[in-house]
Amino acid sequence: MYEPGRFNLVAEIGNLVSPVVVLTGHQDVVDIGDRSKWLHSPLGAEVIGDRMYGRGTSDMKAGLAAEVITMIELKEAGQPINGTIRLLVTIGEESSTVNHMQGAQYFAEHGYLDDVDAAIVAEPSGEPLDWLTQDTPLNPFKFSADQISHLVDKNDLTEQYLLSYAHKGSITYEIATKGKTAHSSSPQLGINAIAPLIKTYDQQINYFKTLTKENPVLGKTVPVVTKIKGGDQLNSVPAAAAVFGKIRTIPEEPNDQIIAQLQRIVAENNRDAKADIQFKLLGNKYPVMSNPDDKLIQLLHRFGEQELDQVLPLGGYPGGTDAAEFVRKNPAISVAVFGPGNMTAHQVDEFVELDNFERFIAIYKQTLTAFFND
Numbered sequence: 109m110y111e112p113g114r115f116n117l118v119a120e121i122g123n124l125v126s127p128v129v130v131l132t133g134h135q136d137v138v139d140i141g142d143r144s145k146w147l148h149s150p151l152g153a154e155v156i157g158d159r160m161y162g163r164g165t166s167d168m169k170a171g172l173a174a175e176v177i178t179m180i181e182l183k184e185a186g187q188p189i190n191g192t193i194r195l196l197v198t199i200g201e202e203s204s205t206v207n208h209m210q211g212a213q214y215f216a217e218h219g220y221l222d223d224v225d226a227a228i229v230a231e232p233s234g235e236p237l238d239w240l241t242q243d244t245p246l247n248p249f250k251f252s253a254d255q256i257s258h259l260v261d262k263n264d265l266t267e268q269y270l271l272s273y274a275h276k277g278s279i280t281y282e283i284a285t286k287g288k289t290a291h292s293s294s295p296q297l298g299i300n301a302i303a304p305l306i307k308t309y310d311q312q313i314n315y316f317k318t319l320t321k322e323n324p325v326l327g328k329t330v331p332v333v334t335k336i337k338g339g340d341q342l343n344s345v346p347a348a349a350a351v352f353g354k355i356r357t358i359p360e361e362p363n364d365q366i367i368a369q370l371q372r373i374v375a376e377n378n379r380d381a382k383a384d385i386q387f388k389l390l391g392n393k394y395p396v397m398s399n400p401d402d403k404l405i406q407l408l409h410r411f412g413e414q415e416l417d418q419v420l421p422l423g424g425y426p427g428g429t430d431a432a433e434f435v436r437k438n439p440a441i442s443v444a445v446f447g448p449g450n451m452t453a454h455q456v457d458e459f460v461e462l463d464n465f466e467r468f469i470a471i472y473k474q475t476l477t478a479f480f481n482d
Contacts, residue, residue: 114199116211118220121183122192122480129404129479130194130227131179131472132430133172133447134201134211137164138454145456158462165460166449171230172197174448174465178472190480196220198430207391212430216437226404226442226479228472229429232449234267234464239451248426248451250327255421263418267464271412272425272445273398273405274325277357277432279366280391282350283308283374287383289340289347298345302338304381305349309333311373312353321360325424326395329366330356352390356428359395367392393432402442404479411474412446415467446471 117135140150140163148154148161155161160170179195198211207213215221239246240256249270251259259268285305290298319329331353338349357363367389374387398405400422413420425445435441448468452458 114211116199116214117195117197118215119179119195120192121179122189124189124191126223127191127225127480128194128223129191129476130196130221130224130434130441131175131230132196132198132212132227132434133168133175133230134198134430135172136199136202137167137169138202141456147457148459155462159459160462161457161459163458166232166451166458167202167453168231168447168449170449170460170465171232171447171468174468174472175228175230177469178476181469182473182476187477188481189476193476194220194224201430209393209430209433212433216433221434221438221441224434224438224441226402227431227434227444228404228408228447228475229431229443229445230447230468231425231427231429231445232451232453232460233272233425233446234269234448234450236450236452237263237266237268240268246451249421249423250426251421259419259421265416265418265464267450267461268418269412269416269420269446270423270425271405271409271420272423273400273402273443274323274423275396275425275428275431275445276326276330277363277395278391278393278428279355279357279363279389280353281355281367281370282352282388282390283312283370283385284350284388285338285348285381285383285385287345287347287349290345292343292345295345298347299382301346301349301383304377304383304385305338305351307381308373308377308385309336309351311377312370315369315373316355319361319366321358323358323360323395323424325397326358327424329358329361332356357395359397363392363394393428394436396429396431396435396443398442398444402444404442404475405444407475407478408444408446408471411471411478415471415474416464 339346
């Protein structure tokens with residue numbers, strides 16, 4: 109038990125202590141949001157045709173279930189596994205607002221990654237094919253126009269998959285100001301918390317414009333101001349305000365460098381402002397970059413194309429994963445992000461296609477059998 113009522117899970121099979129391949133996924137899901145907008149029960153696991161609908165079906169109950177079934181079927185087959193397959197099931201990847209991924213952090217801090225050679229993160233790795241064939245394609249994987257045409261021509265399924273060997277890191281932060289409240293008719297008696305926050309906000313936006321480097325797989329750093337709050341009522345000087353941000357990062361513009369610059373902006377404004385300005389780091393996750401020629405990744409690619417019967421591009425995952433905490437502890441781990449499910453994750457009427465779910469079990473089983481026995 110990591111926290112009250114929240115449990116990580118570990119399971120292992122294998123005949124030798126090394127090499128070690130980790131299968132990993134998170135248990136938690138995001139909130140269902142506005143229930144009235146769902147056509148299908150968000151917690152009902154409704155099956156209609158080949159689709160199962162519900163919160164977490166794609167992100168990532170399907171991937172986690174596929175990994176568990178893979179281990180059970182490999183164990184029951186009775187064939188020797190010349191190494192160790194370790195299942196790491198985590199808490200806190202989705203559901204914690206401050207320094208999330210606590211489950212992955214626990215595993216990293218307690219030695220579960222020290223001997224690991226490679227890891228499969230079974231996050232949803234597909235997108236509905238009709239997203240790519242719209243006049244303006246919905247394209248979270250950022251395929252080029254030529255690539256879209258080629259992929260669609262070679263794909264007889266309803267989803268296109270991407271095998272990722274990299275993903276961006278992230279910085280989550282809050283800049284908060286504290287002033288003093290007063291009646292709006294006598295603002296000189298108070299200290300306005302919003303004014304210095306606006307100045308600080310403008311300076312950070314100008315700084316973000318200088319982040320122009322580009323990673324060939326992950327693209328550019330992407331900063332987003334995600335939330336702002338301040339004041340209590342319309343006839344009072346605001347005594348508190350805050351702005352929150354999320355920055356998706358690349359190796360070429362290191363997290364620590366960006367954090368230091370944001371802290372400098374706050375410190376400089378603190379010298380001039382009457383209000384107190386504070387920078388609070390809520391999360392710091394490093395980017396993940398593995399070698400696409402790694403043995404496990406190449407095996408996933410071979411069996412992925414075979415089982416999915418489509419061209420399977422290699423590239424970068426648009427979101428972050430628990431692997432950020434794994435590679436922080438053990439940078440030598442080769443990471444593949446590849447699992448059933450699609451980019452309806454976090455959306456209303458999220459779904460997973462069950463045929464593709466079954467295909468991923470076959471992909472994982474063949475990949476691990478070949479990895480340990482070839």
